[in-house]
Amino acid sequence: MPRLVRPDAVLVQAVIAGALSFAHLHDLAEAAGQHGWKAWAYPVSVDLLLVAAWHRLRSLRNEGESAGSAWSWFVVALAASLGANVATAGLLDLGDVPDWLRILVAGWPALAFLGGTLLVHRPTPPSEQEPEPDPELPPVVERATEPGVQVASAPALPAPEPAAAVTAPPALVAHAQKIAADHRTRTGSAIDTETLRARLGVPSPMAEAIAAQLV
Numbered sequence: 209m210p211r212l213v214r215p216d217a218v219l220v221q222a223v224i225a226g227a228l229s230f231a232h233l234h235d236l237a238e239a240a241g242q243h244g245w246k247a248w249a250y251p252v253s254v255d256l257l258l259v260a261a262w263h264r265l266r267s268l269r270n271e272g273e274s275a276g277s278a279w280s281w282f283v284v285a286l287a288a289s290l291g292a293n294v295a296t297a298g299l300l301d302l303g304d305v306p307d308w309l310r311i312l313v314a315g316w317p318a319l320a321f322l323g324g325t326l327l328v329h330r331p332t333p334p335s336e337q338e339p340e341p342d343p344e345l346p347p348v349v350e351r352a353t354e355p356g357v358q359v360a361s362a363p364a365l366p367a368p369e370p371a372a373a374v375t376a377p378p379a380l381v382a383h384a385q386k387i388a389a390d391h392r393t394r395t396g397s398a399i400d401t402e403t404l405r406a407r408l409g410v411p412s413p414m415a416e417a418i419a420a421q422l423v
Contacts, residue, residue: 229289230255236292239302240313250313253320254292258285264327271390272407281323288316376418384408384418398422 233251242250261282268275295309296302376384387407391399399407399422405415 226255229293232296233289233292235296235302236309237313239305240310241305242313250316253317254285254288257281257320257323258289260324260327261285277326281327284319284323376414376421380408380410381418381421385422388422 230251233254234247237250238247261278261284265275265278265282268278300309384404387404388399391397391403399419401412401415401419404419404422405412408415408418410418
């Protein structure tokens with residue numbers, strides 16, 4: 209017997225709230241001089257920026273990076289949506305919209321385009337470069353010993369004991385592979401051991417063992 213589909217109260221509430229906010233943004237844009245398809249495009253632009261900012265915010269928080277920029281654009285989109293809901297609640301005469309509101313509505317497309325671009329494109333961290341030798345340091349010159357002079361040889365140091373092999377858990381290696389793939393996608397180069405160690409939060413020997421399995 210087929211199961212009966214029960215409506216989700218939260219989903220229904222979200223659809224109703226979204227439709228009302230969509231209509232309020234359309235009415236405000238039309239009252240501000242944006243007629244036809246342009247009035248319908250405004251609520252789509254505001255809602256898309258809101259969703260994009262929230263998606264970027266969650267991604268940055270999961271990666272442990274700063275989400276200040278995403279928070280800023282989320283607040284901007286939320287203020288535009290909430291402002292339209294309040295303005296159309298009888299507090300604003302839609303037949304006589306003030307000039308400052310017309311300016312804000314007319315300038316929204318450029319602001320939304322800027323926010324969407326900054327949310328999609330993130331700055332690429334500079335690649336770590338090896339330090340170049342200092343040209344001011346004098347070259348090392350070996351001193352020749354005089355004939356007949358014997359130089360006492362230093363006592364031989366005991367050979368260091370081989371370090372115990374470090375074994376990385378398979379789950380940690382799988383997680384490191386995801387981090388390495390994301391690093392290569394963003395920077396175009398393979399991840400180095402120090403960056404991998406910092407992202408995983410493991411000691412250097414463990415990071416070196418994992419990095420050897422990523423090659």
